[in-house]
Amino acid sequence: xxxxxxxxxxxxxxxxxxxxxxxxxxxxxxxxxxxxxxxxxxxxxxxxxxxxxxxxxxxxxxxxxxxxxxxxxxxxxxxxxxxxxxxxxxxxxxxxxxxxxxxxxxxxxxxx
Amino acid sequence: xxxxxxxxxxxxxxxxxxxxxxxxxxxxxxxxxxxxxxxxxxxxxxxxxxxxxxxxxxxxxxxxxxxxxxxxxxxxxxxxxxxxxxxxxxxxxxxxxxxxxxxxxxxxxxxxxxxxxxxx
Numbered sequence: 001x002x003x004x005x006x007x008x009x010x011x012x013x014x015x016x017x018x019x020x021x022x023x024x025x026x027x028x029x030x031x032x033x034x035x036x037x038x039x040x041x042x043x044x045x046x047x048x049x050x051x052x053x054x055x056x057x058x059x060x061x062x063x064x065x066x067x068x069x070x071x072x073x074x075x076x077x078x079x080x081x082x083x084x085x086x087x088x089x090x091x092x093x094x095x096x097x098x099x100x101x102x103x104x105x106x107x108x109x110x111x112x
Numbered sequence: 113x114x115x116x117x118x119x120x121x122x123x124x125x126x127x128x129x130x131x132x133x134x135x136x137x138x139x140x141x142x143x144x145x146x147x148x149x150x151x152x153x154x155x156x157x158x159x160x161x162x163x164x165x166x167x168x169x170x171x172x173x174x175x176x177x178x179x180x181x182x183x184x185x186x187x188x189x190x191x192x193x194x195x196x197x198x199x200x201x202x203x204x205x206x207x208x209x210x211x212x213x214x215x216x217x218x219x220x221x222x223x224x225x226x227x228x229x230x231x232x
Contacts, residue, residue, distance in 0.1 A: 043116075043202045043223025044155065087154065099145075099170070100221060102154035 004088045009107040012082075018075040020106055022088030025069040032091060033064060034100070035073045037084040044087065044102070047073065078110045114138050116224035118203050124230045125193045133188040133227050135203030143207045144186035145170070145221065146178060148199040155202060161186055193231045201227045 005023040012018040024033065035047040048055055048062045050071070055062045061074040075082055087105040119134040135144065142163050147155040147170075157170030161180040175197060177189045186205075190197060204221040 041200075041226070043204070043226055044221075045223070046220045049220070099157060099160065101171075102147075102156075104152075104154055 004090055004103060006086075006088050006103070006106045008104065009109070012075075012078045012108060012110050014080060014110050014112050015077055018078040018082065018108060018110070020073040020075075020086050020088075020108065021070065022073070023070045024088070024090045027068050027090050033062065033071050034089040034091060035060070035062065036087045036089065036100075036102070037082075038087070038105070039081075039084040047086075078108075080110050080112065082108065083110045084108060116203055116205055116222050118201075118224040118227050120227060121225065122228045124232065125190075126232050127194060129193050130189070130191050131193065131229075132190075133201055133203075133229075135186045135188070135205075135224060136184055137186075137205040137222070138184060139205060139222065140183070141205035141207055141222070142183075143205060144180065145204045145206075146176070146186065146188045147202045147204065148172065148197075149202060149226075150199050158188065158201075193229075195231045197229065198231045199229060201229060 032049050032051050034049040036044040037047055038044045047059050048057055050062045050064050062071060064071045085105040085107050087102050089100050091100060116137045125131055145160040146158040148158055149155045156172050158172055158176050159167055159170050159178040161167045164180055164183040167178045167180055179187045203224040206221040
């Protein structure tokens with residue numbers, strides 16, 4: 001699996017956009033970038049995933065660089081409820097390769 | 113839809129005791145997983161199952177056994193609990209299979225609320 005590197009922590013002001021970086025310089029052509037988050041004491045929650053193109057859903061946007069060596073998760077209007085640990089995971093997205101490896105992630109604190 | 117549920121939510125064991133954690137999902141998912149999470153760390157995969165009657169070892173399988181007798185249930189057993197197994201245990205499920213009517217990515221896993229286990 002491609003290894004990912006995330007900053008250990010970051011702060012964000014409520015109502016502002018939160019930009020979470022992730023480096024995955026050894027990513028392979030068939031590996032997807034997944035983002036999950038874990039709010040305190042709860043199970044992780046899927047946010048978004050992408051392969052090459054930028055992706056957007058109701059929770060967040062995912063921007064992947066053209067060389068695919070890094071990506072940014074954007075929470076457009078952070079709220080206090082977005083305070084969580086965010087995990088960037090790179091994985092082949094096919095049926096027989098479904099296991100995820102959770103690293104330490106980025107602890108995001110949204111401040112009022 | 114209850115999603116993924118775990119029983120019990122909390123448990124305290126003495127060293128050497130045994131117990132079984134139950135995970136149930138009502139989404140008709142093919143794949144199920146057991147993870148453990150120690151303080152300040154990410155999740156580590158213990159065992160997983162790709163279908164009823166099948167199980168496989170994950171990253172940290174020692175000291176645990178699993179069974180998947182029914183598609184909707186995945187059991188995690190500790191035969192002889194040790195203090196090193198004090199952790200939070202999360203169950204997850206994924207992949208609804210053919211005919212689900214929804215294009216899940218294969219790695220969109222749905223997690224349960226966790227079981228907090230303390231072994232004294």
